[in-house]
Amino acid sequence: MDFPSLWATSAPAAPSWPQLDHSLGCDVLVIGGGFQGLSAALHLAEAGTEVVLLEAQEPGFGASGRNGGQVIPGLKDDPDTLDRLWGPAASEFAGRTADTLFELVARLGIDCDAVQGGWIQAGNRQVHLPGLQARMAQWQARGVAADWLDAAAMERVTGARGFVGGWRDPRAGRVHPLKLARGLAQAAAAAGVKLFAHSKVAGLARGGTGWQARLDAGATVEAERVILASNVYTPTSLEPQLARATVPANSFQIATTPLTADQLARILPGGEVVSEARRVGTYFRLGPENRLMLGGRGSFADPQSAAGFARIEAELAGLFGSGFEITHRWFGRVGMTPDHRLRLCAPGPGLLAATGFNGRGVALSISLGKAMAAHFAQGTPLPIPPSPSIPSLPFHALHPIYGGLGIHYYRLRDALDR
Template identity: 45%
Template sequence: MSQAFFPLSPSLWAATAAPAPETVALQEDKKADVVIVGAGFCGLSTALHLAERGVRVVVLEAEEIGFGGSGRNGGQVIPGLKYDPSELLAKFGPEKGQRLVDFAGSTADAVFDLIAKHKMDVPHVRQGWIQGSHNPEALKMAERRSRDWSAQGVAARLLDKAETARLLGTDKYLGGWEDPRGGGVQPLSYVRGLARAAMAAGVVIHTRSPVKQLAQVKGGWQAVTAGGARVSAERVVLCTNGYTDGLWPQLKKTIINANSFQIATEPLPESVRRAILPGGQVSSDARNLLLYYRIDHTGRLLMGGRGSFAEPDPADRGAWAHLEGAVAKLFPQAAKVPIAYRWCGHVAVTRDYLPHLHEPAPGLLIDIGCMGRGVGLQTRMGQALAAYVATGDKTALPVAPSVIKPFPFFGLRLAYVSAVIAWYRMTDGGV
């Protein structure tokens, strides 16, 4: 995929990714057992794992492989969910809660195991994830998270201020905690690696094939593309997340498709490189409007965070100014290193910050909601969806399918969220 397929601004990932496998648009009608809409982490993971079970799969993608959030994220592979194990157990009970905890805890493993199994050409590192605590309340959260995951058998550890400063390269946090399961990947290379593995297993992928209609027919479904070609299949799996449109009624109204803005510097001077995240960990902090950062395989500092809901003009560098300011405050040693890339992508956030599954009609399965942890979460979700589609065993799913419930007063959501963001900026405090 060329950078032309990332129109908001050229991304570091588009510039450094492994080549995309060759694909073409759907030109003629086809048949399959399952048709999947969306060639991102979830769609391709589902396709790969179905194909490994002998299921015939066709994937239809509106743009190119990884065009959406799968190719535009920060590349951090973070296990878990927004909620800690004790919260999930309290919310869902000991049996269902533990199943969800086990699922959430396995998301990072799913990514790195697939990279190794399929020998993917994906720069990656797995030295852990650190969550810095910017205030006393966040420090209490770090204590709970470290304690909760330790009780689940994870070698998590609480960090004091000095150790946090040493590991991150900044003294702006009171402390934090470290999860050794986390890591980082070149996300566009990874999603392309998933596509290659799926195609090698027999999956057919058609890009530039936007689906405009899902129609129930005798024997199953037809996915009809904008060009008029269609795929007939017994089952449909819809995996469009932050780029969900009106294909299925009301679905896009169940999420906030927030923008996640990112910047990347030129390669850091060696002296600066040794001072920032010297152990190779990745990090995102505990702010409501979190900052996340890491060093990539080319030695660049990446900084990401929330931004406006409007699509930024690539020529307007002011849209990313808050991230450049964060670099200067957190890592003054890197403040003078030029910014080489600026880009953003959509993140699908649900009302309860949990992944949602829906079965609004027989044979149609929908996955939506990544909450900024999509690399691991959606890879693992694809494994679960494949197991359910192939066997009908609902215990394979981390959460039960639910009824589609749009945000109330959806048309006012941007005003509401903008007000919440303003409040968070005030309560989070300065960097």
């Protein structure tokens, strides 16, 4: 069964990108046409670097074109923890990721429905509130004009039932992710990036003072340096360690018919995006044509019919009541790590790779791509010290089993929280 996303049905026709059918060379090769790779390639080209970008499908095919379009600053760790882990440069970088995205969109004039309207992190149980209040206070101490919402305010600003409190971050917002990915691809090409679609890399090897990428079709690309930006879509034939560094969890999403005027007055009247503090929670927002969109963790197996989205549809009914007609159902992979931390690695000379964005990928991947470009082009230190190796998860092939058990365990803990 085909599951076209709301983004795919509401975006203009995709540009046609050539397939690489001949060998060539460049300064930097970028593998992967998602947000991370497109941002890196764009900023490298703007710095005068000769760049080739290879995408196995089309720009925005993977998580970058299927996610919820929530632009949330920061990493999963709070800023005080980031200071302890990697230093103040890391927390400063994390705090600016949303601003970096919106500033880039404005500079390039990308039409992607970008609105910096804020993010609400919602608490479902009293046990969530101390952690949310501490997170808010840490960002407030760094100059963020965040505010606290009690239970009554949460119902007023979200229109949803059952939240006991939460905090609002004005740095955040929303975009149409597929429009953004395609806009970044066009901007990168205009800046001089040689961008190729349907050009799957079969192997990457060190040769002499540089790297050689070998494509399925037989062509090769010689490059001094490489950014491996294929994230959770990395095949084991390309980089087995990176492919085994994360758990590729499915995120399921649904969208309703356009809301009525009465519904719009009640549901997210301020236009914020929302995600829950539960271990296995949902996230929701208004999308194109004022449709209500909601997503969350699905099964590790790909759905075979609309019935596979029953749990997500039940979540929507629990929050907003019944009677919504679902018009779109789709899914995509999210790279998760056990500690919810990004994996930024430099496993070889002139090679950078990052994976495991843990649901923060929209703002973080664009900002990280920019930082990678500055590192290669100007020698600027990376905001997070890269690991010299790529840590692999043990028994990775069994991730559908232990990942599924983990989700059931966390759902049980969520149900027992008070």
